[in-house]
Amino acid sequence: MSFLACAGAAAFAPLPARAAYDWKAVSNDEWRKRLTSAQYAVLRDHGTEFPGSSPLEKEHRAGTYACAACDLALYSSKTKFESGTGWPSFYEPLPHAVDTSNDNSIGEERTEVHCHRCGGHLGHVFPDGPPPTGLRYCMNGVALQFHPAKA
Numbered sequence: 001m002s003f004l005a006c007a008g009a010a011a012f013a014p015l016p017a018r019a020a021y022d023w024k025a026v027s028n029d030e031w032r033k034r035l036t037s038a039q040y041a042v043l044r045d046h047g048t049e050f051p052g053s054s055p056l057e058k059e060h061r062a063g064t065y066a067c068a069a070c071d072l073a074l075y076s077s078k079t080k081f082e083s084g085t086g087w088p089s090f091y092e093p094l095p096h097a098v099d100t101s102n103d104n105s106i107g108e109e110r111t112e113v114h115c116h117r118c119g120g121h122l123g124h125v126f127p128d129g130p131p132p133t134g135l136r137y138c139m140n141g142v143a144l145q146f147h148p149a150k151a
């Protein structure tokens with residue numbers, strides 16, 4: 001009897017919350033349809049855009065920079081600075097916006113930055129940025145979309 005009671009209790013255990021959209025399960029074929037070829041080359045294929053090619057490098061309005069693939073907010077315009085590198089640069093991401101991993105792909109140790117939600121490649125972070133963090137998040141503008149702050 002006690003066994004049956006336990007089985008019954010298990011059957012009525014609350015169901016897990018409805019799964020959130022699984023961005024990391026989106027296939028490369030699907031990403032090819034959703035992204036431009038330039039976005040795909042960076043976000044899914046770890047490419048790097050030509051320096052100076054992104055209009056976002058010269059973007060100076062207040063607002064938020066989001067992932068071009070999944071639209072997760074990644075950086076505030078408040079943390080953007082002129083790095084002179086030709087790539088949009090920030091000294092700090094928004095909380096829980098990006099993840100980092102080691103990248104030795106060019107025989108030099110670099111820290112890769114990718115979107116926390118979809119895993120898309122964004123750029124790299126270097127320890128030569130300005131205060132207060134001393135970090136330089138060197139981003140591919142094509143991997144970002146800018147949302148101006150509402151006036």
Ligand SMILES: [Zn+2]
Pocket residue numbers: 067068069070071072115116117118119120
């Ligand atoms: Zn993303």
